[in-house]
Amino acid sequence: MICSFNNDYSEGAHPSILQAMLESNLEQNDGYGLDAHSERARASILRELDRTDADIHFIPGGTQTNLLAIAAALRPHQAVVCAQTGHINVHETGAIEATGHKVLGMESPDGKLTPALIQAALDRHTDEHMVQPKMVYVSNSTEVGTQYTKAELEALSRFCRLHSLYLFLDGARLGSALTSPDNDLTMADLARLTDLFYIGGTKNGALFGEALVILHPDLKPDFRFLIKQRGAMMAKGWLLGLQFEHLFQNGLFYALAAHANEMAARLRAGITACGYPFRWESATNQLFPILPNPVMEALAEDFLFSTQEIVDQDHTCVRLVTSWATKPEYVEAFLEALKKLA
Amino acid sequence: MICSFNNDYSEGAHPSILQAMLESNLEQNDGYGLDAHSERARASILRELDRTDADIHFIPGGTQTNLLAIAAALRPHQAVVCAQTGHINVHETGAIEATGHKVLGMESPDGKLTPALIQAALDRHTDEHMVQPKMVYVSNSTEVGTQYTKAELEALSRFCRLHSLYLFLDGARLGSALTSPDNDLTMADLARLTDLFYIGGTKNGALFGEALVILHPDLKPDFRFLIKQRGAMMAKGWLLGLQFEHLFQNGLFYALAAHANEMAARLRAGITACGYPFRWESATNQLFPILPNPVMEALAEDFLFSTQEIVDQDHTCVRLVTSWATKPEYVEAFLEALKKLA
C-alpha cells in the first residue's frame, strides 16, 4: 500500500500538539477538565465565537458528544430530526436510541436538512401517540461532504426558533467546512444560529477531542453531571484542554483543515479531468467519485479507501478522505495511477 | 352522532365477560396472575395452539406487550425490523426506543414485511458501527387492514430462522385476521412459525388484555421479572385470566371477530357499490376507502371515523373500523347515508 484515503483519523496528532503534550507531561494538573489548559482553551474559543456567555466542554469523542448533547436536551418522549444519512441515524450503533430517544431520519438528496424537510417531520407527529420532534441535528460538513451556506443555516435557525426546536450542529468536520472555498459561515455565525454545536478535533489534527459549545441557557445547567454519567469525563481532562488551546493558537485549526481541503481539491480536479463524475458535490475533504469497477479494483491495490454505495453493476461510488496529514505526493500518486487506468 | 366507526375499542366488554367478572367478584384470588382463572385460560390457549411447551402471560395492553416482548429479546445493540407503518414505529410514542432499541422501519406497499425487505435491512447493517437487526416485527392483521397468508408467514419464518432473527407477531387484531375469509392460518400455525406472538383481547371483546405466547426457549426465563419491572403486572391479574378463560370457551373469541369482519364486509360491499375505491385491500375489520371530500364531510356529521391520509386536494382516505359491538343497523345507516350522497 502506498497510502490511505480511508479517513481523516489515520494518523496521530499534529506534531506541535504532541510536543506541547510532552512539555507539560510532568505538570501536576487538576483532573476532570478543571485545569488551567482547559480554562485557556475555553477563553480562546470564546474569542473565536465573539461571545462571553457560552459554556464549553471538552469531550473525548464524537459519538459521546452527540449522545450527550441530544440526551441532555430531550425529555423522554422527544425525538431528534436529521437527514437519513445523519451520523447519529446510521453510524453510531443506536447510541441515541440507547439513551431512549427516537431518531427521525428524513430522506434528503444531499445530506442536508431544510425547513421543508423538518416541517414534514412535524406534520407527521401531531399528538401524544407519536414522539414529539424537539431537536434538529445537522452536520457541517455533512456525511456526504456537502456543507451549509449562511443563508441555509439562517433559514434553519429561524425555522427552529419559530417551532421551539433546538438546533444542534455536529462539527466533527467543522474545520473542513469553514475553510472550504464555498463557505461563508464563521464560528461566530454558528454561535448565533445554533443552540449548541461542536468543534471537531479528532478529525482535524488533535489526538482526540471535541469542543462542545452550549449557547442555549436551558441546556447549560448540570452538564458536567451528564458528562460524568456517560463516562465522557476524562480523568486527565487537561489533555483535551491542552490540545484545543494549541489548535486555537495562531490559527492552527484552520490551517490544518485548509490543507485537507486543498488536497481534496487537487484530487477532485484530477478525477474530473479523467472524466469521472461525483455522487455528491463537495468542496470539503470528503469526495465521492463514481468509478468503473475495474478502475476501483486496480486502485485498491495501492490505496486504501472505502466503498460508499453500488451505483450499478459496473460502477461504484467510493469515498476518498484527505486530512491535515495527507501529503501532496499521496495525491499525485493517486492521480497518476488513475490516469494510467483511464 | 348516530355511531362510531372510529376504532374497535369504543365499547366495554362482551356482556358475558362482564357477567363472569361480576360472578367471581368476591372470590379471594392470588394476585399477579398466579390464580386459577389465569391457569385455566393458559390451558385453553395451549389447546388452541396444540402445544404444551409455550409460556403464556397476560398483559393489560398492547404497547406494554410490544415493548416487553422486544426489550426482553434484544441485547442493547440490537434492533427490530418492521414495516414503516408498523405500530411500534409510528403510534407508540417511541416506546421501543425508550427501552433503548432502534426500530428499523422499511417502506412497504401493503403494511407487510417480506424476506426481501428484511434482507434489505440486513444488507444495510453490516458491522459494529451500526445496530444489529435481531428481531422482525409483523402484525396480523396489519395497521392497514391487510393480512398474511400461511405461505407468506412460512417464508418469513424460514428466513428469520436462517438468519437467527426472532419473529414476533403483534396480534392486537389477530381475531379479525384469523376469521377473515382470506385467512388460511391457524393459532397452531402461529405457534409453529413465530418465536412469540400475542392474541389481542382489548380489540376483540375483552375489557382489556393481551395474551403473550412465548415459544422460543431463550425468551422464556425470568419473563415475569420483566413484566413487573415495566409496570405491566396487574395486582388483580385474575381479571386478565378470567377474560381469556371466557374468550376461549365455546369459541367466543372467534365469533366476536367474525362478527366484526362480517360488518366490515357489508360496509365494503356497499362502498364498492357506490363506486369508491380503497387505499388498501382488506378482508378484515379495518377499511380504508378513498372518498371525495364533500362526501367525507357530510358523513362526518353523523358518523365518527378518522382520516388516514390526504390523497389529493379533492380526495381523502378515511379509516372505518368495525368491532364485535358494531350493530348491523349502524352499517345500514352508514351505507344509506353514503348512497344519498353519491
Add this chain to the structure above:
Amino acid sequence: MICSFNNDYSEGAHPSILQAMLESNLEQNDGYGLDAHSERARASILRELDRTDADIHFIPGGTQTNLLAIAAALRPHQAVVCAQTGHINVHETGAIEATGHKVLGMESPDGKLTPALIQAALDRHTDEHMVQPKMVYVSNSTEVGTQYTKAELEALSRFCRLHSLYLFLDGARLGSALTSPDNDLTMADLARLTDLFYIGGTKNGALFGEALVILHPDLKPDFRFLIKQRGAMMAKGWLLGLQFEHLFQNGLFYALAAHANEMAARLRAGITACGYPFRWESATNQLFPILPNPVMEALAEDFLFSTQEIVDQDHTCVRLVTSWATKPEYVEAFLEALKKLA
C-alpha cells in the same frame, strides 16, 4: 382456608363500581382517557382538593404511576430519595432504575422520611461525580403501615421547597391513611404540600386504577406523551374514569377505607389482648404483629398472610392486611383461632 389477610387486592371491585361498568358497557366512548366519565372524575377530585389548577391522569397501576411520575420529573443525572423500605426501592424490580435513575434508600426506623434523613442524602451528594438528589418519595400510609401527620408533611414540604426538591407522595393506600383515627391530613393538604401525588384505587375498592394529581407546573406539560410511551394509556380509558367518578360520589372512597381500618383496629385490639407485640405501630390497614413461630404456623393452616421478617429463631413478624372487602367474621375467626393458640 377460611380467608386471606394477604393483601388488599384479593377481591375484585366494590359491587356498585362493577354495576356502573355494566350499565355503561355499550356506550361508545372516546378512547385514551378523553371521555366524559374521566372528565367528571377529574372534576370530582378537583373538588376534593379544593383546587382548579391540578392536572389529573388516571393510570392503571401503581408501579406505572411511580415510574411515570419519577421519570417525568428527573433529568438523567438526578435521583430520588426514599426510605430504605420504600416500594420503589424494594418491590418494583428496579422499575425506576430501568428508566435510568438511581434510588437513594435511607435507613428509617418507621418507614417514614424526615428532613434530617433527606439532609443526610444531600450531604453525601455534593458534586458532579455523584447523582443529584432532586425528588423525595414518600408513601402514605407507608409500606410498614405508618402514616404522616400534617406537621410532618409540612416539615417535609418546607424542606423540599427550600432545597428545590420535588415532593412526590405515593398514595396506593391513601384512603387508609386519610381515614385512620391518627390522621389529621386532608386531600387539600396533600395538594398544598406536595408537587404530585396519587390516590390509590386498586387497593381501595376499584378493579384497578390510580389517580395521579400533578400540582407543580413544571411537571404538567406533555404528560400524556409519557403515559403513552410507557404503555400506561388504556385504550378504554373511561374504565378508569368511571371508577373514580364512582369512588368520589357520596364518599365511597372514604367509606371503603374506613371499613378496612376498622377491621384492622379490631384485629390489633385482639392481638394486643393476646399479649403479642407489633413490629411497627399502625393505625391503618396493615398490621405487623410478632408471633411465636408455632402460633404463626398454626394460623397459617386456616388463614393466608405473609411473613415480613424473621425476628429471632422463635419469633416471626407477619403482615396482616385488611380491605374494603374484609368481612367482620373473618376477623372474628382469626382472633378466635389466636385465642385458642395462646
Add this chain to the structure above:
Amino acid sequence: MICSFNNDYSEGAHPSILQAMLESNLEQNDGYGLDAHSERARASILRELDRTDADIHFIPGGTQTNLLAIAAALRPHQAVVCAQTGHINVHETGAIEATGHKVLGMESPDGKLTPALIQAALDRHTDEHMVQPKMVYVSNSTEVGTQYTKAELEALSRFCRLHSLYLFLDGARLGSALTSPDNDLTMADLARLTDLFYIGGTKNGALFGEALVILHPDLKPDFRFLIKQRGAMMAKGWLLGLQFEHLFQNGLFYALAAHANEMAARLRAGITACGYPFRWESATNQLFPILPNPVMEALAEDFLFSTQEIVDQDHTCVRLVTSWATKPEYVEAFLEALKKLA
C-alpha cells in the same frame, strides 16, 4: 503548593509511552482498535494471563469500562452487587443506573465483598417483585486502599459460580494491588477466577486507557457493538493499543505500580512514626490517615490531598494517593512538614 497527593492521575504518561506515541505519530493505522499495536498489546496481555482464549478490548476510561461490562452482562431485570463504597455505587453519577440496572451496595467494613455479604443480597431478593442479583463487582485494590488475597478471591469465585453470578473485577488500581507486599495474586489468577476484569492504565502511567479482559464465553459476542454504542470506541484506537503494548514490555506496568506503592509505604511509615492512626489498613497506593484538624489544615497549605470523612469534631480522615510520578522528595517534604507539626 509543593506537590499533590490528590490522586494518581495528576500527571500525563510515563515519558517512554509519550515517546512511543511520538515515534509512531505519522504511521497510518486502521481505526477503532483494529490496528497492529492493539494486536500486539493483546498478545502481550494474553501472555501475562497465560491464556489464549480471552477477548481483550481497550477502553478510554474507567467509568465507561464499568458501565460497558455491567450493561453487557445483565438482562433488564438484573442487578449488580458491590460494597457500599464501590466506585459504581458512589462516584459515577449513576452511570450504571443510566443503563437501566440497580446497584445493590452492601455495607462492608473494609470496602471488600465476602460470600456472606453476597448471600445477604441474595436472601433479600427472592422473587420477581425484586431485582435479580446476577453480577458481583469488586475492585482490587478497593476504593479504600484494601486488597483481596488469593484465598478471598477464590472464595468469591467459588460462591459466584455456585450461584450463577458473574464476577467482575474493576482493576483501575490493579497495578498497585498486584505489586503490593501483601499481594499473592497474579494476572493469571484473575483470569482463572473472574468472568471479566480490567487492567487500569490511566492510574498507572498511561495517558488514558483500560484493558478489559473477557473470560466468560457468554460475555464475548458482539462486544464491539456495545463499545461503539456507548461512545467508547476511539477513532484512533491504536493510541490505546500502543500504550498497553508499551506497558507490558519489560514489566513497565509493574515497575510503575511498585514505585507508587514504595512511595506510599514511606508515607505510611512516617505517619505511623508520628503516631497517627489509619482509617483502613492499606499496603497499596492510597492511604487514609486520621489527622487532628490543625495538622490537616497546616499541611493543606503546602500539599494537595482530599478529605475522606469527618471522624469527630477534632479529627478528619484524609486521603493521600501516590503514583508512578510521585517523587521521593515529595514524600520527604510531606513527612518533614508532618514531623514539625507533631
